[in-house]
Amino acid sequence: MHTVLYGLTPRQQEDRASFTAFVDDHLVPEADRWDREQRLSDSIVELLGKSRLLVPTLPTEAGGSGMDVETYGLLSEELGRGCGNIRNLVAVQGMVAHALLKWGTKEQADRWVPRIGTGETVGAFALTEPEAGSDARNGSMTAERTGAGFVLNGRKKWMSFGQRAGIFLVFARLEGEPAAFVVERGTDGFRTEPISGLLGLRASELAELTFDGCVVPESHLISRGRLTFDLLATGSLDYGRYSTAYGSVGLAQACLTASLEYTRERTQFGVPLRDHQLVRRMLTDMISSVEGARLLCRQAGVLRARNHKDAIRQTLIAKYVASRAGFAAANDAVQLHGANGIGPDFPVQRHLRDAKVQEIIEGTSQIQQLQIAEMTL
Template identity: 45%
Template structure:
């Protein structure tokens, strides 16, 4: 497989790089410290069309290809994991609507999501339910012209600022997806603060008490919530997280090289120490390897190859584990300074850890990747 960027993709990559350098990086530490994503940042994303990058042009988006989407997430990952998280969950909701919703819902929500008028959030995890999505306890019952929703969701990224939520609940025991608007009566949001990493992601807990949901707000059909809607959304989420991990790894490399070049120990620059060189070598090689896995996944996605799903699992698994080792090496190179907020390394280190948990833990990836490999031997 020949992995080369087109002229348009190269142009986008340069644009994304400049945007992150000029707009995102200067604000990243404040976003982490204040645990808040400023509306000004969302506005900047909106102006450039990045919130609609994954949405079809007929709905006001840019209809970008998978590689271009990946390149944006790599650059945002390099600049600020929180901003990359926004693009991830917003895109998960938008693509679920685009693929599975009625034309009425598409026409209502996709232009608003593409323009940034509305922000989307993905509501699957619950207080007692994480990896075992089949075990969700939230329920909906039929009430003439409405569905009535009860239950709760937890660890929902952008919950504090989202306008529309893709929520999964069981109807007669069958997992089903619904759109729930923020101002729905009986719907309350509780902020969750002081997370380990990605602290500006505006995480929250959703609580539904007899919420009336229009029947037209169903996404997909009864019983397809996990098998179709969530599956495709999470596939996109894993893809963007893999790319974001690559970007975060590149940030670790860049900062480590600058630091090692300036810092002296025993009369010599840190960069001349062979043990430091070994760590930087391993960082560079692992980031490059993860990037190539992301490229492969992206090209398969663009060609609608069914193998893209497993290749995305592989890319996310490797990239999310890779970034934890790379961030650890970067912190080690910085020494005590790496543990201090005066340097971004401590933020990178905290953000890295989140990537092995969201959109499927590393352990769940290991089970699925191994089972897929063993099926191939039968």
């Protein structure tokens, strides 16, 4: 059952129902397996591409479906309810494709964006380095001009879908300034190594990237100068943050639904678990934090749709609150499931592991505390 979300158009309500059906059919039955195997199936990536759900916010001619930003939030919630890895895949594809569309030349956009939108190839966003995470602006990867274009040297770490991607949007320092390049898999001097054994988002196919005298042609330079970090990188992270915020609501909703069902079915001391007052308190905390976080996401979505000047701050607030609500809800859901909560038969343990990651990606909770205070003050 969907909760009421005020102000949705009839079309948005229909879309929301179709996302629910898609997630129930294709994600919910497979998400635990993908988590165990630490890999998504190729078929789901193909299906998302064919359904124009990989980067739905792109125009149709660029491989999307022209989806409005509010509806994209609803999609992110549903994907997050079913599988955090798919939600992350869709976020990263959007980050890379929109950056190329907005900052690349027409030729660059025509060359790479539709391939990402349709799922012909997967994109990866390569900002974080082994020694520069929250302080990504001070990364040490370099690019230098050569006769043939640019030579890249350095390492990047924790790239979602870096194991699968064919196109990497890579940030480096060029003559002391930030710059962004496209590097294609198979380029000499560029290699990827899988990172496995993660706590959460285990099927996000993370990789570490090494660039060792990797030469890319001039045509692969997307942007250079201060705005490369101040607008391109931060704009991409803002897009990802909106998805993470809504996805955390979806995760929390999945935990709430599972907990309502479990505490109705399971009896201890002669009554269903949910008839114990302390259990009800936990359920109430989950119910109210899910609904509150959802409204913050909705507010961020409405402001984003209007290009409102407060949209970025509201998105930060939504992500900060929703990711914490997601972790708290998943923690309580595991508790309410008792031993079953940590066993393999219930997805709440996957949600708990995935929820922790939402407090780290697209800016940690601490960085968001700093940013929200700074923007508000």
